[in-house]
Amino acid sequence: MRADRRDDADVIVVGAGPAGSSAAHWCASAGLDVLLLEKAAFPRDKVCGDGLTPRAVAELARLGLHLDPEDGWIRNHGLRVVAGGRSWEVPWPDVTAYPGYGLARSRMTLDHRLAQHAQASGAKLLERTRVTGPLLDERTGRVVGVRAQDADRREVTYRAPVVVAADGVSSRFATALGIARRDDRPIGTAVRTYFRTATPSGTTVRHEDAWMESHLELWDGEPGRSALMPGYGWIFALGDGTANVGLGSVSSTPARQSAAGHDYRSMLARWIANAPEEWGFTPENQVGPVRGAALPMGFNRSPLYRDGALLVGDAAGMVSPFNGEGIAYALQAGRVAADAIAQARARTTDAGRERTLGTYADRMRAELGGYYTLGRAFVRVIEHPAVIRLGIRYGLPTPVVMKLAVKLLSDSYEPRGGDWSDRVIAALTRVVPAA
Structure with a gap:
């Protein structure tokens, strides 16, 4: 597809998170010359729960990654839901579309592994390269590359006929193109830290837990006798002596989130302070600071494609409103984007290439649009505490309801x-509009 001798690659990918590395891998596997630009140096951290649902596992398997426990992947059987003084262990759905297990791995090593996999597929990775904006054709206004600062902070430009923006929730690249975040989409907030899960006797109790644990009630003190805080908490075992412990909250619009004005770091501290002693969630066992991040949900940026630029992952707001997961959709978007780019290369006219690149947005909306629409409705419902209380009291104890809920919330169902x-x-x- 490279038509200009000045081009440095067939495609430039901005950001080497899951979405960017997925796009780079699939593009390189299709025979394209790929330049993958990452502003940090690996290994680097990313705020996340570190949990991978079966849907994400399926995408990792498509990439060809080895997912053996001996290689640092810890498997889990399903979801343990804690609420109302009880807990329920619900296995991941047994469906042919996805494997019957989830995984956990810290983003410190997951993102590095994915970037290395893209390199092994043929992509060229440049670390410590901060993309500052798009390079536009002076005549047409089309994206023809990127402007960046290299590792030595020198201003550089890289040219390619297609750019994949995978630069996260803030996405300077998309913003520079005038593609703003929508204010009618849900937005989440997550904070997390890590704990060594050792008791005073030295026995670890949480880091090898076979279940991803979700707490639907966050008490500011003794359960049932203190204030109930908004949001939900999680404990995800990482198998390396530590657990990812955090909490999240979601609002139907950014304005509602701003109006709430919650101090999520303080909420996490109060919740952890009341954890059972045997969990080992003590200050001396804490590993690293509490960090937070925004979760852009339900396609909160559009269009997904414009004038040679494709938005993937958090840059396009692809986090699920149901469960706050973004990795599965980031990996999927990278794969679909690469397919559109590879197909566009085979077209013989500019108009044909443009139509083919536009199919990326059509495919993503066809595959996820209806599900995200349901998710937006779900968020509006759960903003009412009374609904949450009814669900905990009458829904969780009902096996039929739990089966449906886990499939819906994890997006692990037979299509x-x-x-x-x-x-x-x-x-x-x-039946719902895929808007």
């Missing part, structure tokens, strides 16, 4: 066929 619950979810995603 075609399956049992009654799969057909219900699939039908709902088809």
